[in-house]
Amino acid sequence: MSPNIFLTDDQVLIRDTIRKFAEETIKPKAIELDDKEEFSSDLTKQMSDLGLLGAFIPEQYGGSHLDYVSYIIAVEELARVDGSQAATIAAHNSLGVGPIYYFGSEEQKQKYLPKLTAGSLWGFGLTEPEAGSDAGNTQTVAVPDGDDWIINGSKIFITNASTDMTLGSTVLAVTGKKPDGRKEMTCFLIENGTKGFNPTAMKGKMMWRASNTSEISLEDVRVSKDAVLGRVGDGFKQMLATLDNGRLSIAAMGLGLAQGAFELALNYAKQRITFNKPLSTYQATAFKLADTDMGLELARNYLYNVCRMLDHKRRISKESAICKLYCSELAHMAADHCVQILGGYGLMKEYHAERFYRDQKLLEIGEGTSEIQRLVISRLIGCYD
Amino acid sequence: MNILVCISRVPDTASRVIVGSDGKTIDPQGIKYIVNPYDEIALEEGLRLREKNGGTVTALTVGGESSKEQLRTALAMGVDSAVIVKTDSSFDSFFVANNISEYAKSINPDIILLGKQSVDFDSLQVPSILGELLGLPSVSVVTKLAIEGNTVTAEREIEGGKEVVETSLPCIISAQKGLNDPRYPKLPDIMKAKSKPIEEKDAVNSDERVTVMGIEIPLKKRAGIILGGEDKDIDEVVRLLHEESKVI
Numbered sequence: 001m002s003p004n005i006f007l008t009d010d011q012v013l014i015r016d017t018i019r020k021f022a023e024e025t026i027k028p029k030a031i032e033l034d035d036k037e038e039f040s041s042d043l044t045k046q047m048s049d050l051g052l053l054g055a056f057i058p059e060q061y062g063g064s065h066l067d068y069v070s071y072i073i074a075v076e077e078l079a080r081v082d083g084s085q086a087a088t089i090a091a092h093n094s095l096g097v098g099p100i101y102y103f104g105s106e107e108q109k110q111k112y113l114p115k116l117t118a119g120s121l122w123g124f125g126l127t128e129p130e131a132g133s134d135a136g137n138t139q140t141v142a143v144p145d146g147d148d149w150i151i152n153g154s155k156i157f158i159t160n161a162s163t164d165m166t167l168g169s170t171v172l173a174v175t176g177k178k179p180d181g182r183k184e185m186t187c188f189l190i191e192n193g194t195k196g197f198n199p200t201a202m203k204g205k206m207m208w209r210a211s212n213t214s215e216i217s218l219e220d221v222r223v224s225k226d227a228v229l230g231r232v233g234d235g236f237k238q239m240l241a242t243l244d245n246g247r248l249s250i251a252a253m254g255l256g257l258a259q260g261a262f263e264l265a266l267n268y269a270k271q272r273i274t275f276n277k278p279l280s281t282y283q284a285t286a287f288k289l290a291d292t293d294m295g296l297e298l299a300r301n302y303l304y305n306v307c308r309m310l311d312h313k314r315r316i317s318k319e320s321a322i323c324k325l326y327c328s329e330l331a332h333m334a335a336d337h338c339v340q341i342l343g344g345y346g347l348m349k350e351y352h353a354e355r356f357y358r359d360q361k362l363l364e365i366g367e368g369t370s371e372i373q374r375l376v377i378s379r380l381i382g383c384y385d
Numbered sequence: 386m387n388i389l390v391c392i393s394r395v396p397d398t399a400s401r402v403i404v405g406s407d408g409k410t411i412d413p414q415g416i417k418y419i420v421n422p423y424d425e426i427a428l429e430e431g432l433r434l435r436e437k438n439g440g441t442v443t444a445l446t447v448g449g450e451s452s453k454e455q456l457r458t459a460l461a462m463g464v465d466s467a468v469i470v471k472t473d474s475s476f477d478s479f480f481v482a483n484n485i486s487e488y489a490k491s492i493n494p495d496i497i498l499l500g501k502q503s504v505d506f507d508s509l510q511v512p513s514i515l516g517e518l519l520g521l522p523s524v525s526v527v528t529k530l531a532i533e534g535n536t537v538t539a540e541r542e543i544e545g546g547k548e549v550v551e552t553s554l555p556c557i558i559s560a561q562k563g564l565n566d567p568r569y570p571k572l573p574d575i576m577k578a579k580s581k582p583i584e585e586k587d588a589v590n591s592d593e594r595v596t597v598m599g600i601e602i603p604l605k606k607r608a609g610i611i612l613g614g615e616d617k618d619i620d621e622v623v624r625l626l627h628e629e630s631k632v633i
Contacts, residue, residue, distance in 0.1 A: 009454050010579050013461060014572060016419070021569050051572030064572035074572070 022081035030082040033210035054117025061113035068307040072252040079256025083359035084210035090249035091159035096122030103230040123161030123169030142173040151221040161214035162199035185235035196221040247324035254327030258334035261356045265338040288337040295330040318380040325373035328363035335360040386440030389494035390431040392424035394452040395505040423500025426560040429567040441465040460578035461570035472588040477595040478510030486518040501559040512559035523557040
């Protein structure tokens, strides 16, 4: 690791610990789980035992109370070995636990956080079949009925929503109209097992095959008013804030994947002899590796710096979009170079390169496509004012 | 059970080592330091003994200020207290053993656990010297350990096989790979470890028996040359040995 990254002793120990765990425990299973498209409760349990499920949550709710840099380092180290396990952790912390911790009432925090830091998962139901980037077009509707709400609609591409360790999901629904004519939205905390609430695993994915991705159908789901996250009408704002932070963990996944692909390519290129000399000594190869290393240095410095801003409670809407965009495009380049350098072997499943190549693609799509990131950045620099 | 585990700070074997400008030490720039892997096994064994028998685990290191990093790792893994015997100079095995022994006399441990060797200088001396200094049985290269009452049964690795020995507490055990799989420190424990106190002691004995004269990086193996089987090839071998490698 480059000496220009200023980390505290505990951040170094966290990096070493998660790296060792990922190398020793996740790596031997990654190819098989990917091949079988299987979520591993066993690995998730082990990650939970390490304290990864409540990474930045304070101790009083059972969390590990990491600073944001440390949390991002943990996600990065998981992604360096396996995007699927990193996805389980990143989605659970940033999208599952995050909204309850930041916007929940004390009662809701007491009710859910101790479980969600100790082995249970929670999903974040935002995306719908017809509302992805266009979240304003959300169709799921919640209607008041006495002290209860009745919710109908459907959600799609929801991480962690239907494992046997899942306790429930946060669901965004339309609860009325604002004076300006736009939809009023509210988030609801809905537990699995609630009548009419049906999360099911989606199969046939190209990437993150060992992570759980779900569809949720909601048919006359009845929840009490205690299930409202924060206040009625705050849903859209809560969702945007959640995504600001969530982008940093996607960025960490891009950075980690790029690092993993880079190391694989560099080690291979130094050992592989072609025309009597190591592949790494040909400029066509060496420059690919130099470009990737440059990207890693820049991405890591910027991402950690933005995490430090977040630790100091600064606003990071533009910065988190830049992190997510840059790191996911870096992962694209690194995985592409990695497969190219490994040549025929890079195409085979028994090497990790082809999995990196598939896994990186999600990063340019999930939690705001690269196009949406460019839109966020261009808005915030005043292009459309 | 009063358990003392001795750990040392060593360069990660994956680091690229460069000889320092004095020719006697390595250049610490860019080197990553870790807990000696065999000491990590000793730490794990200490923690397991505590979990089974109760008591306390104390981690001890002899070294400079930066060795506190390794004590933090030990605290994150779960030891009860951490002690550093501070020294700013370089030191040999005798120095280390002597200072461990002085500290051990002050707490009278039931068992002292350490790695069979440190992966930096690989002297394999400390556990045995320590046994001599404290007058305690010292069992080295242990791959299996069982303690019933006061009786200690240890399996040791020997050339081509294993040996089972029996001794009694208090004793010194040096750990070999295979004894256990060290646990990963948990994230909340890492966060808590940074605020735990580390007790500082000054080195009481500065006696050293070994002086390092110089260290060198081994030369890279060069590719061999394969010659034919004819008489002229023998002449060529002689010429190469004389003129190229200059051994004759």
